[in-house]
Amino acid sequence: MNRTTYKRNVYWNRPAMTWWERAYLFEIVRGLSITGGVFLNNMWRWVSGRKGALTTYYPEETRADYAAHNRGKHILTQRPDGSPQCIACNLCATVCPALCIEIEAGFDPDDPAHPKSPSRFEIDYSRCIFCGLCVEACPEDAIRMVKEVPELPMYERRDMWLKRDELLNWNPQRDVAKPYPARGGRAVRGPT
Amino acid sequence: MIQDLVIYAIFIGYALGLLLTFGTVLTWVERKQAAIMSDRIGANRAYIRIPFTQFKLVWLGLFHGLADGLKMLLKEDFKPRSYDRLAYALAPWMAFTPVLLVFAVIPFGGTLVPGQLVPPLAGWFGDRSYAMQIARLDAGLLVVFAFGGLTILGAMLAGWSSSNKFSLLGALRAGSQMISYELVMGLTVLGLIVIYGTLDLTEIAAQQSGTVLGFLPAWGIVYQPFAAILFLTAAIAENKRIPFDLPEAESELIAGYFTEYSAMKMGLFMFAEFIEIAIIAALFTTLFLGGYNLPYMNDSGFVLPGNHAVAVSHGTVVVIQLVTFLAKVLLLCSFQILVRWTLPRFRWDQVLRFAWKFMFPLALANLIVTAVAVWALQLMNA
Numbered sequence: 001m002n003r004t005t006y007k008r009n010v011y012w013n014r015p016a017m018t019w020w021e022r023a024y025l026f027e028i029v030r031g032l033s034i035t036g037g038v039f040l041n042n043m044w045r046w047v048s049g050r051k052g053a054l055t056t057y058y059p060e061e062t063r064a065d066y067a068a069h070n071r072g073k074h075i076l077t078q079r080p081d082g083s084p085q086c087i088a089c090n091l092c093a094t095v096c097p098a099l100c101i102e103i104e105a106g107f108d109p110d111d112p113a114h115p116k117s118p119s120r121f122e123i124d125y126s127r128c129i130f131c132g133l134c135v136e137a138c139p140e141d142a143i144r145m146v147k148e149v150p151e152l153p154m155y156e157r158r159d160m161w162l163k164r165d166e167l168l169n170w171n172p173q174r175d176v177a178k179p180y181p182a183r184g185g186r187a188v189r190g191p192t
Numbered sequence: 193m194i195q196d197l198v199i200y201a202i203f204i205g206y207a208l209g210l211l212l213t214f215g216t217v218l219t220w221v222e223r224k225q226a227a228i229m230s231d232r233i234g235a236n237r238a239y240i241r242i243p244f245t246q247f248k249l250v251w252l253g254l255f256h257g258l259a260d261g262l263k264m265l266l267k268e269d270f271k272p273r274s275y276d277r278l279a280y281a282l283a284p285w286m287a288f289t290p291v292l293l294v295f296a297v298i299p300f301g302g303t304l305v306p307g308q309l310v311p312p313l314a315g316w317f318g319d320r321s322y323a324m325q326i327a328r329l330d331a332g333l334l335v336v337f338a339f340g341g342l343t344i345l346g347a348m349l350a351g352w353s354s355s356n357k358f359s360l361l362g363a364l365r366a367g368s369q370m371i372s373y374e375l376v377m378g379l380t381v382l383g384l385i386v387i388y389g390t391l392d393l394t395e396i397a398a399q400q401s402g403t404v405l406g407f408l409p410a411w412g413i414v415y416q417p418f419a420a421i422l423f424l425t426a427a428i429a430e431n432k433r434i435p436f437d438l439p440e441a442e443s444e445l446i447a448g449y450f451t452e453y454s455a456m457k458m459g460l461f462m463f464a465e466f467i468e469i470a471i472i473a474a475l476f477t478t479l480f481l482g483g484y485n486l487p488y489m490n491d492s493g494f495v496l497p498g499n500h501a502v503a504v505s506h507g508t509v510v511v512i513q514l515v516t517f518l519a520k521v522l523l524l525c526s527f528q529i530l531v532r533w534t535l536p537r538f539r540w541d542q543v544l545r546f547a548w549k550f551m552f553p554l555a556l557a558n559l560i561v562t563a564v565a566v567w568a569l570q571l572m573n574a
Contacts, residue, residue: 025421028535035534039229046228055233 059153066147071132073150074123076167077142079114084168086142088118092134100127101134121164125150126157195317199306203326207295210518214470215463216257218525222466224253225526226533264459272354272452279353284453284460287346290339291464291471297332298474299325299394301484301513302491308506323394324484324513332393333385336475337378340430343464344370347432347439347449350461354452362448365540366432366439372547373429373436379555380419380426383562384479387415397483401490409487412480418558420480422551427472428528429547431465435535438543473524474517481520484513 021027042052056063066072077085088105106119134143154160220235227234236253249255271280301324307314329335344367351363388396402410413420429436440448450461477483488496489512493504504512538546 031534032530035229036530038231039225039530042228042231052228052231053233054231057233 059151062149066149068147070147070149071130071145072148073125073146074134074162074167075144075146075169076121076164077144078168082168083114084117084121084142084164085140086118086121086138087114087140088116088121089139091137091139092143095133095137097131097133098127098129100124118164121167123162123167124160125152125162126160195306195320196322199304199322200326203322203324207300207326208292210300211292211295211467211470214521214525215467216261217254218466218469218529219257219260219462220254221526222529222532223256225529229530229533261459264456267455269457270452270454272356276353276355279349280452281457283346283350283353284450284457284464285346286349287343288460288464288467290342290346291468293339294336294471295474296326297329297335297393298471298478299323299328299397299483300474300517301325301510302398304510305506309510324510325394328392328394331391333381333391333396336393337374340377341374343468344374346464350453351449354449356452358445358447359449359451362439362441362445362451365445366449369432369436369438369543369547370430372544373426373551376547376551376555377423377426377430379552379559380416380423381479383416383419383559384412386559386562386566387412393478393483397478397485400482401485403488409482409485411482411485416480416558416562418554419562420476422555422558423480424472424476426547426551427476428531429543431468431472433465433469433528434532435537436543437537438540441537469525469528470521473521473528476524477517477520481524484517486512486516 045052079085086103088103090103090105093099093101093103100123102120102122102124103118104120105116108115108117130145132145135145150162152160224234226232234253235256236250238253238255238259239248239250240255241248303321304324305317305319305321307317307319310317327335347366347370348363351359351361351366354360384396385391388399390396390399396412400409400411404410404414408414432439439445440450445451447458450458453461488494489509491509493509494500494502496502
């Protein structure tokens with residue numbers, strides 16, 4: 001007769017501690033010296049006028065190390081003359097999953113190349129989810145996201161709307177903004 | 193007679209102010225120290241604006257304690273519908289008052305001779321001298337344990353009268369844990385009593401002013417290093433703080449025995465806990481760290497090794513002793529907070545096993561060794 005004794009499976013590791021670890025007190029002392037060491041180290045940094053923490057004082061202080069492709073606040077790109085490149089086609093407002101973009105088109109009869117431009121372009125940052133779909137949807141490269149985050153802490157919800165002029169304040173001297181057909185018909189490049 | 197009243201009124205005011213300040217400041221210390229230990233900044237937003245200006249006093253976030261207190265005072269005082277009204281209202285005070293009372297017997301300075309301290313009053317005070325302590329009792333240490341034992345009642349009452357299962361579980365845990373560790377605490381202190389031959393805390397502190405072997409300060413921790421560790425551990429367990437915070441284990445019992453308490457009633461429990469940190473520190477200082485004694489110093493001045501005596505005026509001695517006591521207490525509070533933010537919590541069975549199977553025998557062994565050593569020394573001297 002072939003009988004094997006049943007051996008119970010062991011699903012976890014037996015705690016393998018040395019007597020030193022099981023004595024507990026010595027390991028406590030070790031742990032206390034680690035945390036105490038960190039405390040003294042950081043305290044010394046604070047006392048000697050440096051910063052002893054990794055924290056950033058937001059919003060007084062913003063981190064300098066945002067990634068280049070961070071989806072931060074929106075900007076409206078400009079034509080060389082400073083008018084928005086946006087043609088008020090409403091694609092961004094349509095694709096926006098948070099429904100936070102509001103555009104009102106304006107008409108300029110004196111500018112035959114670009115008669116339509118936004119007279120009102122507002123983004124509600126209390127609802128924006130920073131998905132970047134508006135940037136993807138824009139056919140005119142008129143809206144982009146820069147890596148800096150908007151200054152969001154506000155006391156009033158209505159202050160979290162960013163208006164057209166605030167979005168337009170990004171004015172790089174060297175950019176790939178499209179050449180603009182001037183009134184006379186000759187293309188004018190922006191100041192490079 | 194009136195002189196005594198005046199002096200003791202000053203002492204009581206000092207002690208009360210000290211404890212309440214410690215209770216408030218320790219909440220801040222706990223936050224800041226925990227933050228600095230973990231590379232953070234800690235609470236730093238609450239401020240007081242000077243009226244009519246934009247100048248804001250932040251003071252490293254010290255006002256957060258003030259803001260907390262105000263919040264607790266203004267919050268709704270929620271009462272559970274089915275509860276033992278009297279016990280429910282009484283419990284926070286039962287937990288809070290004994291903690292304050294313990295400090296009555298702890299000496300926070302040496303002897304004060306008011307006539308010598310303030311010469312214009314010398315005629316009125318004569319040459320009366322007072323031990324800087326609210327009540328000098330022969331059974332000081334017993335009083336400490338008697339009042340310490342009362343805090344158990346607060347926790348038990350709170351848990352029972354809340355008619356909440358979490359509270360009841362927390363109260364049961366609090367009861368068994370505190371009773372177990374009080375036993376250990378008493379046994380560890382017995383060794384000291386054998387050495388000093390007195391229960392009077394003033395006498396105990398005074399006996400620690402000399403030196404051993406010529407250079408070591410004659411502190412209790414030198415005679416009884418083992419008892420010091422056991423006492424501090426048991427005291428932290430008695431205070432129900434991490435790693436022994438089973439009675440209020442947040443992950444299991446919400447807030448344990450004070451789950452149903454809100455507003456200032458809950459604040460009293462928290463306040464009692466923080467004041468007890470200071471009390472434990474003061475008790476440990478008195479018993480093991482020489483109390484108000486600075487090494488190489490007695491009531492008349494410094495005595496450096498090699499018998500160089502430097503006389504110091506009475507006022508300076510009093511100030512140095514008060515400051516020494518406060519500094520030791522603050523350091524010990526900081527150490528307790530370090531322990532609280534370093535160690536993980538025990539499991540419930542481990543807490544009791546630790547008390548009865550580890551600390552209790554060790555405390556007994558410590559007592560026996562001490563007793564035998566003292567007996568042998570007495571035989572040799574006789």
